[in-house]
Amino acid sequence: MNVGIIGCGIIGHKRAASLGNNKLVAVADIDITKAMSISNNYIDVFTYTDYKILLERKEIDIVIVSTTNNNLAQITLDAVNAGKHVLVEKPGAIKYKEFDPIIAASLKNDVKVKVGYNLRYHPAIQKAIRIARSGELGELMFVRGRYGHGGRLGYEKEWRADKSISGGGELIDQGVHLIDLSMAILGNLSVSSSTIKTYFWNMPVDDNAFINLVNSEGKTAWLHVSCTEWKNTFCLEIYGKKGKLQVDGLGGSYGTEKLTHYEMSANMGLPKITTWEYISPDSSFKSEFEDFVSSLKPYSKLDEYLRDTQEILKIVEEIYDNR
Numbered sequence: 105m106n107v108g109i110i111g112c113g114i115i116g117h118k119r120a121a122s123l124g125n126n127k128l129v130a131v132a133d134i135d136i137t138k139a140m141s142i143s144n145n146y147i148d149v150f151t152y153t154d155y156k157i158l159l160e161r162k163e164i165d166i167v168i169v170s171t172t173n174n175n176l177a178q179i180t181l182d183a184v185n186a187g188k189h190v191l192v193e194k195p196g197a198i199k200y201k202e203f204d205p206i207i208a209a210s211l212k213n214d215v216k217v218k219v220g221y222n223l224r225y226h227p228a229i230q231k232a233i234r235i236a237r238s239g240e241l242g243e244l245m246f247v248r249g250r251y252g253h254g255g256r257l258g259y260e261k262e263w264r265a266d267k268s269i270s271g272g273g274e275l276i277d278q279g280v281h282l283i284d285l286s287m288a289i290l291g292n293l294s295v296s297s298s299t300i301k302t303y304f305w306n307m308p309v310d311d312n313a314f315i316n317l318v319n320s321e322g323k324t325a326w327l328h329v330s331c332t333e334w335k336n337t338f339c340l341e342i343y344g345k346k347g348k349l350q351v352d353g354l355g356g357s358y359g360t361e362k363l364t365h366y367e368m369s370a371n372m373g374l375p376k377i378t379t380w381e382y383i384s385p386d387s388s389f390k391s392e393f394e395d396f397v398s399s400l401k402p403y404s405k406l407d408e409y410l411r412d413t414q415e416i417l418k419i420v421e422e423i424y425d426n427r
Contacts, residue, residue, distance in 0.1 A: 241344025
């Protein structure tokens with residue numbers, strides 16, 4: 105597949121490095137130096153400041169959209185109307201209704217759109233979801249998740265702190281990842297309760313979000329995301345009546361990625377503990393892109409997946425509206 109990348113920041117670089125055997129044809133960014141910081145690493149890659157010129161290139165099959173949140177939906181819609189398959193970074197839009205014309209256009213133009221939730225492609229998380237779905241934990245009861253970082257000097261002046269660009273704070277930034285993973289385990293979720301706070305950073309968006317979601321059977325996802333987590337943290341726990349799964353770390357500053365299975369014995373007491381560690385470099389972006397390419401076939405269900413992704417933003421919007 106021939107690929108174009110729109111938005112050449114940190115994630116754009118990660119996406120460019122994760123294309124495998126697919127060919128990068130063109131990149132675009134309003135900052136030409138950022139675009140060239142990617143294109144200069146490749147041979148014969150076209151560089152633009154206007155993404156619409158990139159979309160005119162007939163040979164491009166897939167467009168990756170990795171801009172700031174406020175531009176994701178419009179660029180995705182333009183790419184779909186240009187006949188391109190699109191992998192757009194999470195959250196894919198700021199308002200959930202922005203997905204409606206994208207879904208309609210993707211069906212009309214027979215192209216696929218996927219929102220990039222790369223955490224689903226971390227090996228510990230993939231194995232945890234497989235075990236949970238297999239029934240090995242017994243009936244599932246609830247999910248508990250924590251995900252946070254500590255920001256950095258000047259964080260309150262970055263684009264994520266500007267609501268008109270980001271759409272919100274930690275909830276729409278890292279919170280959507282935890283909601284996505286919870287939905288992968290428990291199915292469709294709705295808001296039970298939430299607390300959105302700005303405790304530390306002098307900015308008009310949230311730096312902490314505490315949310316309680318439930319599915320139709322009353323199973324709970326209890327989630328906390330934070331940019332006052334002074335040591336970067338990721339922890340996802342899945343509780344069943346026969347045991348528990350716990351994913352810790354994502355590699356790098358989040359610590360070694362590992363999965364622990366706590367298996368209940370017949371007489372309860374101390375569980376049997378099995379741990380898997382994953383010390384290889386993060387390959388989640390590469391795995392996600394490979395999965396996207398493999399799904400580009402007739403009758404795939406990405407339009408249904410896109411509607412599920414839309415539900416994540418619907419939850420986020422409801423929480424912000426009721427803040």
